[in-house]
Amino acid sequence: MSNSNVPSPKFTLSKKVVLEQYNKVREVVDIPAFSSKTNPRVTPIIEENTDGFLSVHTTNELKHIKDMSRVLFLAQGWTQEIVEDLYNKGIRCFAVDNEFDLDILLSTMEPTDWKITLLIRLKLKEHSLRTERYFVFGMTSDVINERVAQLKDDTHIEQLGVHFHRKTQNVNEWKIQQDIEDVLSEETLEAINILNIGGGLPSEYANTNVDVIGSIFRRLRELREWLHEKDIQLMIEPGRFISAPAGKLITYITGVYDNNIIVNASVYNSDMDAILVPVKLRVEGEVGNNAGEPYVIKGCTPCSMDLFRYRVYLREEPKIGDEITFINAGAYNFTSNFCDLEEIPTEIIE
DSSP: OOOTTSOOOEEEEEHHHHHHHHHHHHTTOSEEEEEGGGOTTTHHHHHHHOSOEEEEOSGGGGGGOSOGGGEEEEOSSOOHHHHHHHHHHTOOEEEEOSHHHHHHHHHHHTTSOOOEEEEEEBOOOOOSOOOSOSOOOSBOHHHHHHHHHHHTTOTTEEEEEEEOOOOTTOTTOOOHHHHHHHHSOHHHHHHOSEEEOOOOOOOOOTTOOOTTHHHHHHHHHHHHHHHHTTTOEEEEOOSHHHHGGGEEEEEEEEEEETTEEEESOOGGGTOTHHHHSOOOOEETTEEOTTSSOEEEEEOSSSOTTOEEEEEEEESSOOOTTOEEEEESOOSSOOOOOGGGOOOOOEEEEO
């Protein structure tokens, strides 16, 4: 659906907000590693303006990064050739989530003089519904404890750590110290240098509650203090928390009828999160519930799931050509080729 009388949609990404959010994290952990998959346009901002690491999952993502020594690369289906290529590119920090990939890495290193940082991923029980929707990464605690004992004296490994991950927006997963004490042996805790707790720091959406963020940061400080007593550094891979608040999606109304607003963008080329997670973007200037008539904000495709918001209250009656700006829109704003939608451009602002 198009309307030549209205401007094209665009994203804006604020460098200032990116760095403010990064610094909030930097205050409570030892090693922040921005999760590049959340928004690769944020990656160069982090690299150029901070000392943080960059968490990367695929070789394609590396094109956004200049200094490969800043990369934490997470393994998935490795071969010896892949490992050698990554090392030759300058990557020295790796996270491995299964014994197959771990053995490939170890056998590739064995005849070399390589020195790396290695994190092995723990399969940590999550307190969420078993929907069979999510793949479970990691090795059992028995395997982790056994492997750490084997690896702690490996001359190729300068720093050894354990990695796990909480799903994004899961605000009930932050009693980490107790979980770790329950599954990692004292010998493992004595042997490792780094505990990487992954991502999962929540961000604010129309259908989420982030009032708990203060208590989460308090628990992070407590966790770091506990880890420091054991000479372990705390690492975290925030993505959404840094990138979401920095982004806005600016769209324009192309139609209004029966309390339905049609905008000239789609969740399929701007906000796939609305379908996948699902989280719903807030609208700049929206007012509280029951303030007049609620509106549906619908995207421009024929799909019935192309919904930005199912119920939103606006300060003024919407008209064709009006701007609708979605806030907290900087995370996972990837696109699809559904209906041959074009990728929406991003403008970096200071």
